[in-house]
Amino acid sequence: MESQNVVICPPELTSRPLGLKVEKRIALPVAKVFKAWTQQIDLWFASPGSFLGKPEPNTPFYFETSFEGIRHPHYGRFLTIQEDERIELAWVTGEGGTEGAETVVTVSLAAHENGTFVSLTHAGFLNEASRNKHQEAWPVILDQLEERMSRPVD
16 A cells, blocks of 8 residues: 555544534535645635645645634644545644544545535534534535635636
8 A cells, every 4th residue: 555545643533422424515516626625725714825735645734714803723634635536634623613632524525416415524523512513614614615616716
């Protein structure tokens, strides 16, 4: 097996079994959704220009979001990347997010009619409150991805 396909130090989630799943059909081609998650996250989710990292397994990333004037740093690393099929990320945020826990976000993509079927799981939460916040947030974030990435490019 090539070293680029082996996850170095996979997150330990057995002591934190709380997770969630969100599914959505997005009216965008699979390749566009994949690129949005791996190279253009600051066009639809992160603050513009804040994304640092490369979409390669075992490679760290950083970006920040801003909500109601409050900055929210996001740290992590790409764990698995299968072009136009699957992205797996170790994902860490602070207070009000994952509370510093290293969680795992897995985004699975499949062509569906005139768009993409997205299945997102987020696992490894410390508590129900954190999980519930993310359960409410991810559908809104996926709607935002579809809306912002559907806009014509200037």
